[in-house]
Amino acid sequence: MARTKKVGITGRFGARYGRKAKRSVKLIEETMKKNHDCPKCDRPYVKRQAAGIWKCRKCGAVFTGGAYVPQTPMAKSAARSIRDIKVEE
Numbered sequence: 183m184a185r186t187k188k189v190g191i192t193g194r195f196g197a198r199y200g201r202k203a204k205r206s207v208k209l210i211e212e213t214m215k216k217n218h219d220c221p222k223c224d225r226p227y228v229k230r231q232a233a234g235i236w237k238c239r240k241c242g243a244v245f246t247g248g249a250y251v252p253q254t255p256m257a258k259s260a261a262r263s264i265r266d267i268k269v270e271e
Contacts, residue, residue: 191215214250221245221253228252 189195191211192204218228220238227240236252237244248254 210250218252 189204190208192208195204195207214230217226218236219226220228220241220243222243223238223241225238225240228236228238230250230252231237231244233249234246235244236247245252247257
């Protein structure tokens with residue numbers, strides 16, 4: 183199946199669904215499928231197992247996260263707030 187530079191991973195949809203929908207799907211899927219850093223061993227070997235379940239192929243750590251990214255922006259914000267509270271105490 184041929185894909186062009188412009189549509190990339192969404193080339194499988196062909197002429198269907200429109201440009202905006204395909205662009206948002208492309209952004210989500212490309213970030214989901216790339217290697218992410220493991221919170222345990224800090225190596226870029228984390229892959230998605232299922233929606234919200236992530237596994238490091240190097241150290242074998244399995245953890246939960248967002249559906250499309252291992253750590254959601256809200257989780258990063260919460261971790262930062264908790265860290266700041268501990269520093270102040």
